[in-house]
Amino acid sequence: MQQDKLEEKVMDESRQGEALVIEGQLTGKKKLYIESYGCQMNFSDSEIVASILHKDGYETTRNMEEADLVLLNTCSIRDKAEQTVRNRLANFNTIKKENPDMKIGVLGCMAERVKSKLLDEEKLVDLVVGPDAYRDLPNLLEELDEGRKAVNVILSKEETYDNIAPVRLGGNGITAFISIMRGCDNMCTFCVVPFTRGRERSRDPQTILEEAIDLRDRGYKEITLLGQNVDSYLWYGGGLKKDFDKASDMAKATAVSFAGLLEKVAEAVPEMRIRFSTSNPQDMTDDVLHAIAKHDNICNYIHLPFQSGSTRVLELMNRGHTREQYLDLIQRVRRIIPDCGISHDIIAGFPTETEEDHEDTLSLMREVEFDFGYMFFYSERPNTFAARKLEDDIPLEVKKRRLQEIIKTQNECGQRRLQRFVGTDQIVLVEGTSKKSDDDLFGRNDQNSVVVFPREDYQPGDLVKVSVKSCTSATLLGEAKELIRR
Known part of the structure; x- marks a missing residue:
């Protein structure tokens, strides 16, 4: 098996390494596009960034081509993750050629470690911001507009973003x-x-x-x-x-x-x-x-x-x-x-x-x-x-x-x-439609196991009692018995 194919298999097993595209619930004059890679903390941080920039007049968009600001929230846990980020930045810069006013920034864990390479040597980004400096984003964007480099990767002993209400974007609402x-x-x-x-x-x-x-x-x-x-x-x-x-x-x-x-x-x-x-x-x-x-x-x-x-x-x-x-x-x-x-x-x-x-x-x-x-x-x-x-x-x-x-x-x-769950009833919080069939819903039981069952009249957000009939190596399959709570 080739290395990249093996890594993809492991990512499937781990449910890590997927990009999260933050898209619009906010309205503003400027367009913001964010992709987030890596751990759940990065996804959470992207919601904080969206909240901070909303106050600075940005609305989020799924369409990268129309964005004024493109941000990539990065992961450094493995070399493969960093290479993925570099490939995405190369794609961003191709699009930037058609929109020279677009600004590209890197957030998160790669920011401090490779800031010089990304800014000066490879010239892939305009903006580099570490995990503790998101409040400084509006000031850094002003520096960009004035023709100066925009970098803040200083680690903080106090920052927890505890007074910022994250914008819940890109999720399932559940x-x-x-x-x-x-x-x-x-x-x-x-x-x-x-x-x-x-x-x-x-x-x-x-x-x-x-x-x-x-x-x-x-x-x-x-x-x-x-x-x-x-x-x-x-x-x-x-x-x-x-x-x-x-x-x-x-x-x-x-x-x-x-x-x-x-x-x-x-x-x-x-x-x-x-x-x-x-x-x-x-x-x-x-x-x-x-x-x-x-x-x-x-x-x-x-x-x-x-x-x-x-x-x-x-x-x-x-x-x-x-x-x-x-x-x-x-x-x-x-x-x-x-x-x-x-x-x-x-x-x-x-x-x-x-x-x-x-x-x-x-x-x-x-x-x-x-x-x-x-x-x-x-x-x-x-x-x-x-x-x-x-x-x-x-x-x-x-x-x-x-x-x-x-x-x-x-x-x-x-x-x-x-x-051990086959033949039992499980309480499942429905999260959405199954990837394999629009006729099925999926959710998780108390132990975090994925459960798939026919849609019927149930909907995402319902708490449903499901009778488990069989299982694969990763999924429980069953039939809904009753609605517990909507």
Whole structure:
């Protein structure tokens, strides 16, 4: 299998790497076109950008050719993602030849790392803005109009955008993201996020509750609380998590942890389903698990990356946990939330990974039996510890083969996990029309498994009881029994 085809297969498996085109609900004099790539946080950030620029007179459009400003919200997690961005920028510049007044900008995680190349060497963009500088966009656009370079990639210790109401564009009107924190303090040796998004800082919980209530009042049925590492959420009146020890006794006494935030949101919007992403194993505590078990509207699903089943490789990755500790956490999850859906992230072919290490990963997958997962082979990212200190010594063909074995194992485990739902009734939040047939609807159950069933008189946004008749390796198939709530 060719590398690009394999990467596309993995993206299909992971539901990552897709572009999101933000389109118009806003009206203004100037046209804005945004594409967003990578993680859910990037999609959420694009909605913040649309809100900021709406106040500056921009309306969003799906038609790139008519845009005055074209923005690409970027991902640096893998080399393939960066190459995709460069190809899109080349396409944008072809269109710009027909519209010389068009301005092209790069946002997000690639901005700081490759700003000089994109602006000066390759001359692909007019504007470069990092994840903490979106408020500065109107000023930067003024600098462009005056003939100056427009760059702001400064990382912030305070910015959380907590007083900006994101514009909910490009979505289904049913599910929405709420960003609860920014940055990451976990220095995994393969990851660029701490360098592109800065240190961890959390949003005021009151602004999160207000955003959740507003979404409920506007008819949304489900929210996902977002952060690079949500279990590290800690609000104590502002500031970085690393400075919590210096906080006053009063601030410490009134601090809100992630478990506390989950409970507050669950109680504020009891009609809504609540999910969250992403968790880190070393930071997930039992009080979070008990909060999930306590509240029916917090979905029984956890995305819990483990990256490798080998303790030796985990240490090289600086993941902060061992194989044994991860398995112990899984046991606690299964005990406290007996029917919890669990998904994973895996990196195949990390530097020095042996066949024995690879087998450790496969055996952990079989022991846990994950519902689904996001699977990639190792892609060296510039300036990370792994890139500076560890030789990328696993041949590409070996990485590909190991990744294929991981995907095969996950498909087998995933199908066994889905089989447990066959013959049961599942409560499904309908999200839209099935990709395969306009006669079918799809949604997700509590454990985040996709369910497809005949449309009949149901519609997106309905909560429907579905009798599951069969399953594929990734999808439950059933028939609707009754409408629970519209």
